[in-house]
Amino acid sequence: MKQKRQNAILKIIEEMCIRTQDELSDQLQRRGFDVTQATVSRDIKELCLLKKQTAGGSRYTAPEKEGFRESVGKVHSIFQSAVKTVDYAMHTIVIRTLAGMADAAAITLESMEWPEILGTIAGDDTVLVILRDAETAKMIADRLSGMLK
Amino acid sequence: MKQKRQNAILKIIEEMCIRTQDELSDQLQRRGFDVTQATVSRDIKELCLLKKQTAGGSRYTAPEKEGFRESVGKVHSIFQSAVKTVDYAMHTIVIRTLAGMADAAAITLESMEWPEILGTIAGDDTVLVILRDAETAKMIADRLSGMLK
DNA sequence: AAAATTTTTTCATATTTATTCCTCCTTTTG
DNA sequence: CAAAAGGAGGAATAAATATGAAAAAATTTT
Numbered sequence: 001m002k003q004k005r006q007n008a009i010l011k012i013i014e015e016m017c018i019r020t021q022d023e024l025s026d027q028l029q030r031r032g033f034d035v036t037q038a039t040v041s042r043d044i045k046e047l048c049l050l051k052k053q054t055a056g057g058s059r060y061t062a063p064e065k066e067g068f069r070e071s072v073g074k075v076h077s078i079f080q081s082a083v084k085t086v087d088y089a090m091h092t093i094v095i096r097t098l099a100g101m102a103d104a105a106a107i108t109l110e111s112m113e114w115p116e117i118l119g120t121i122a123g124d125d126t127v128l129v130i131l132r133d134a135e136t137a138k139m140i141a142d143r144l145s146g147m148l149k
Numbered sequence: 150m151k152q153k154r155q156n157a158i159l160k161i162i163e164e165m166c167i168r169t170q171d172e173l174s175d176q177l178q179r180r181g182f183d184v185t186q187a188t189v190s191r192d193i194k195e196l197c198l199l200k201k202q203t204a205g206g207s208r209y210t211a212p213e214k215e216g217f218r219e220s221v222g223k224v225h226s227i228f229q230s231a232v233k234t235v236d237y238a239m240h241t242i243v244i245r246t247l248a249g250m251a252d253a254a255a256i257t258l259e260s261m262e263w264p265e266i267l268g269t270i271a272g273d274d275t276v277l278v279i280l281r282d283a284e285t286a287k288m289i290a291d292r293l294s295g296m297l298k
Numbered sequence: 299a300a301a302a303t304t305t306t307t308t309c310a311t312a313t314t315t316a317t318t319c320c321t322c323c324t325t326t327t328g
Numbered sequence: 329c330a331a332a333a334g335g336a337g338g339a340a341t342a343a344a345t346a347t348g349a350a351a352a353a354a355t356t357t358t
Binding site (some may be wrong): 016017028038045048052056057058064073075080108111115116136143144147 | 163164165166193194199200201202203204205206207212215221222224225228257259260262263264265285292293295296
């Protein structure tokens with residue numbers, strides 16, 4: 001059902017201007033999908049929909065770059081399964097991974113394209129991440145830790 | 150000041166992951182721009198920034214398509230200055246414009262790419278807009294009327 | 299340079315969106 | 329099969345964003 005509903009969402013936002021999640025859940029109701037705004041919010045996140053400005057209001061649209069949608073979830077889960085701990089010192093972050101997974105973890109990090117990350121160095125089970133300064137290191141370390149749950 | 154600030158915003162969101170408007174106004178504060186979230190909200194709207202999903206949260210980014218930002222406001226104002234009244238009947242909308250401006254109004258309509266609009270026909274001071282059905286006509290007419298204020 | 303007009307901003311909210319916590323299913327496993 | 333485990337979704341609510349109205353600042357006019 002979820003799959004079907006998300007397809008319906010993609011179809012709907014292509015055919016009409018959807019400006020709020022309530023509007024979208026209304027439209028879904030009409031098509032027999034009985035969902036609340038909460039579910040729509042989750043769907044929108046999973047589909048990576050964008051809310052774009054247009055003359056006379058904003059509107060949800062699909063991301064132009066194909067394949068983008070799929071990758072976001074995967075990056076997250078590769079990172080989760082490879083990483084054991086995240087710690088930081090000075091302007092660097094040290095990530096410990098399962099044996100042999102450091103490279104994979106580093107690659108997913110790079111793919112996120114976080115501008116705060118100057119670079120990464122991967123050994124066998126350790127990734128060193130270089131940030132601009134200590135403050136940024138703490139912030140990003142927290143964010144990475146957050147991704148583990 | 151506004152101009153400068155908006156440039157600063159573009160620079161900031163390129164250099165670091167900005168996830169909320171509060172975060173952005175904090176960063177602006179640090180750079181000497183003393184603004185509240187309300188102002189940031191309006192700036193984001195004017196700059197047509199997007200909030201993108203990324204692994205581990207979402208983030209504001211600049212639109213990829215250059216020139217897109219500038220056009221949104223202009224479309225709006227051309228429409229405003231050309232159009233006198235918006236009315237509807239059945240599944241069509243009738244827009245009355247200043248003499249000779251119907252074509253311009255129709256072109257701005259088309260440029261909005263609203264999927265509900267099947268097509269437009271422009272005379273000298275009248276544009277006929279064809280929608281899918283009466284209900285849609287009412288809705289879009291309301292939205293167009295809203296653009297006049 | 300004072301007055302008038304327009305633009306920008308803030309404050310206070312309204313609106314919209316995300317999340318937490320719980321329930322109900324479905325699937326897996328012992 | 330029963331219990332455990334995981335996903336999906338809703339209700340309530342927290343968090344984030346947008347907006348109306350008034351004030352302040354900037355600009356133009358007289």
